Amino acid sequence: MEAVVVDNVTKTFRIATDPSDSLKERILRFRRTNYEEFVALRPIDLTIEIGETVGILGHNGSGKSTLLKCMAGILTPTTGEVRVRGRLASLLELGAGFHPDLTGRENVYINASFYGMSRRDVDKVFDEIVDFAELAQFIDEPVKHYSSGMYVRLGFAVAVNLEPDVLLVDEVLAVGDEAFQNKCIGRIRQFQDEGRTIVFVTHDVETVRHVCQRAIVLDHGHMVIDSHPSKSIRVFREYLHAHTPLHAAAELSDSPVLFTDVRVSHANAGTRRHLLPGEGFTIEIDVETTHPVDQPVLAVEVCDSAGAPIFRIDTDGLGTPLGRIEGRRTLRVDISNVELLDGEFPLNLSLSDRSTGRIFDWREGSDSFEVANPTKATGLVAFDVTVKEQ
Numbered sequence: 001m002e003a004v005v006v007d008n009v010t011k012t013f014r015i016a017t018d019p020s021d022s023l024k025e026r027i028l029r030f031r032r033t034n035y036e037e038f039v040a041l042r043p044i045d046l047t048i049e050i051g052e053t054v055g056i057l058g059h060n061g062s063g064k065s066t067l068l069k070c071m072a073g074i075l076t077p078t079t080g081e082v083r084v085r086g087r088l089a090s091l092l093e094l095g096a097g098f099h100p101d102l103t104g105r106e107n108v109y110i111n112a113s114f115y116g117m118s119r120r121d122v123d124k125v126f127d128e129i130v131d132f133a134e135l136a137q138f139i140d141e142p143v144k145h146y147s148s149g150m151y152v153r154l155g156f157a158v159a160v161n162l163e164p165d166v167l168l169v170d171e172v173l174a175v176g177d178e179a180f181q182n183k184c185i186g187r188i189r190q191f192q193d194e195g196r197t198i199v200f201v202t203h204d205v206e207t208v209r210h211v212c213q214r215a216i217v218l219d220h221g222h223m224v225i226d227s228h229p230s231k232s233i234r235v236f237r238e239y240l241h242a243h244t245p246l247h248a249a250a251e252l253s254d255s256p257v258l259f260t261d262v263r264v265s266h267a268n269a270g271t272r273r274h275l276l277p278g279e280g281f282t283i284e285i286d287v288e289t290t291h292p293v294d295q296p297v298l299a300v301e302v303c304d305s306a307g308a309p310i311f312r313i314d315t316d317g318l319g320t321p322l323g324r325i326e327g328r329r330t331l332r333v334d335i336s337n338v339e340l341l342d343g344e345f346p347l348n349l350s351l352s353d354r355s356t357g358r359i360f361d362w363r364e365g366s367d368s369f370e371v372a373n374p375t376k377a378t379g380l381v382a383f384d385v386t387v388k389e390q
Contacts, residue, residue, distance in 0.1 A: 003197035006046040009080035013038045040066040042221040051195040055208035057236045058218035064201045072168050086165025091155050100144035111158050125161045133157035160187050169200035205233045206366045237362045255360045257293045261286040262367045274372040277382035280336035281369050292326040295354035303346045339382040341373040
């Protein structure tokens with residue numbers, strides 16, 4: 001049974017090309033203001049079943065938030081219609097539905113009333129909302145004094161405690177800290193177990209890979225692909241790196257080789273999780289093909305805690321090109337003498353075609369290794385330093 005139906009929806013905005021700067025100009029130009037049309041969504045047809053979790057991916061300006069706002073009823077489609085079954089809750093913009101001069105407590109009641117909840121209904125879940133948001137100390141403070149993270153925590157806590165049948169979440173969750181993001185993912189998984197429908201926009205492809213049953217990629221208002229997350233993520237990556245034009249999306253959806261599992265280990269993993277500066281580690285990558293791949297290139301990228309790459313190498317750059325891959329194979333990468341200081345370092349892996357640059361599969365940030373620094377040095381890189389008096 002359908003929870004959300006998007007039927008031939010388009011959305012066009014009118015943008016003034018010659019805006020009037022004064023009242024006089026507005027009067028003189030009455031009915032002669034020039035506009036141009038900006039098409040944010042081209043015909044979109046989408047059906048989301050009850051209990052599905054769907055992620056929406058796309059670059060900035062691709063139409064992700066516009067589509068979500070049409071689903072929420074905040075924007076009216078230019079053509080087509082959106083039908084939603086059951087109670088809908090949405091968290092689409094930072095501070096949306098909150099009055100800055102009112103306290104957190106007052107905003108909880110007002111925000112909940114927008115979803116049709118009575119004061120008595122809110123009373124029953126108020127303590128759970130405050131506990132989830134971790135704002136007991138600040139709940140009677142005006143929200144204009146809240147940080148962006150506090151806004152997000154309160155907004156998400158209200159939305160998930162309204163017992164919605166359909167939950168819409170925009171990428172505002174990126175504002176929260178890591179602990180709260182994990183808490184939100186935990187609640188999303190609880191909703192999945194309860195058979196609720198979830199649609200969310202995010203730039204975190206690994207969250208889409210691990211949480212969603214489906215993923216949609218938008219590009220300049222077009223729906224490029226609606227498929228299994230692994231296929232949609234590959235398409236999204238191809239657009240990000242500008243390797244593939246729009247009309248080639250169907251070809252991308254069927255990759256001949258996929259990552260099936262990744263394991264990171266080191267010689268002392270049995271006694272400690274972390275490496276010491278100068279030690280090495282191993283990455284074992286299981287892949288599976290649907291048909292032989294003749295010219296694969298494996299790339300490994302090490303990132304800092306913020307996700308910025310600090311090292312990248314591929315099999316061609318190493319002078320050890322991979323041979324033909326067929327069936328199930330395990331690729332082993334040995335990295336020795338890791339001269340890094342304290343931190344957890346995410347790994348990005350990609351498998352691509354040498355001749356075309358096409359990305360077969362991409363795994364971002366879901367695997368990592370940890371280094372513990374026994375010295376008092378600070379920074380990112382571990383140097384062997386000695387000081388002598390002469």
